[in-house]
Amino acid sequence: LGSSAAIALLVATGIQGVIAQDFNVRYTVYNASATSYGVYIKNSARGATAVANRPIVRRNTIVANAPTQYCISIGDTTTAYDVDHGLVYANTITVPYYASDTPHCIAIGNVTGGLAYGNTTYGGYVGILLGINQGAVVTGNLCVGCYGFALYSKGCGATTRPIMCQNTVVLTNQ
Numbered sequence: 001l002g003s004s005a006a007i008a009l010l011v012a013t014g015i016q017g018v019i020a021q022d023f024n025v026r027y028t029v030y031n032a033s034a035t036s037y038g039v040y041i042k043n044s045a046r047g048a049t050a051v052a053n054r055p056i057v058r059r060n061t062i063v064a065n066a067p068t069q070y071c072i073s074i075g076d077t078t079t080a081y082d083v084d085h086g087l088v089y090a091n092t093i094t095v096p097y098y099a100s101d102t103p104h105c106i107a108i109g110n111v112t113g114g115l116a117y118g119n120t121t122y123g124g125y126v127g128i129l130l131g132i133n134q135g136a137v138v139t140g141n142l143c144v145g146c147y148g149f150a151l152y153s154k155g156c157g158a159t160t161r162p163i164m165c166q167n168t169v170v171l172t173n174q
Helices: none
Strands: 008-013 019-021 024-028 036-042 056-058 061-065 069-075 087-089 092-095 104-112 115-117 120-123 126-134 137-139 142-144 149-154 163-165 168-170
Touching: 024 036, 036 061, 061 069, 069 092, 092 104, 104 120
Parallel strands: 008 036, 019 056, 024 061, 036 069, 056 087, 061 092, 069 104, 087 115, 092 120, 104 126, 115 137, 120 142, 126 149, 137 163, 142 168
Antiparallel strands: none
16 A cells, blocks of 8 residues: 555454454555554443454464554554453464564553463564553463564553463564
């Protein structure tokens, strides 16, 4: 896509129990000012009647070439949109190197609970991000070649009890 576009392959807003699986996609976006998404599951507002709780994102292969992006995003890492108990597993995410940009492979934010396991990320600025999260578990993942943070938990004053264990991180200059 050109310089004025951002994309979202799948956005599910306020749909409980949505399942996103078996995507095999490749995309390129040249606009660094607009955030692109691969799979984005969120509520329309905190406390909304229609909630997107208990989503499952599994068995997807995403090759994402965009400077500002979240390949898989459950909840939202910067605003008060809550999605509880997301399950993200068996995904393979590849993000090329962008020295001055911050593409994210997997983000789980503004949620209670959540489990990310058995995912493989290649490249990107952040492999797996927990942002404003209460009690998510990140385990059994492989992050290869991240140039920022392979595993990153940020709180903004609201992250509690995250568990990151038994993950493998491989640093590379390739």
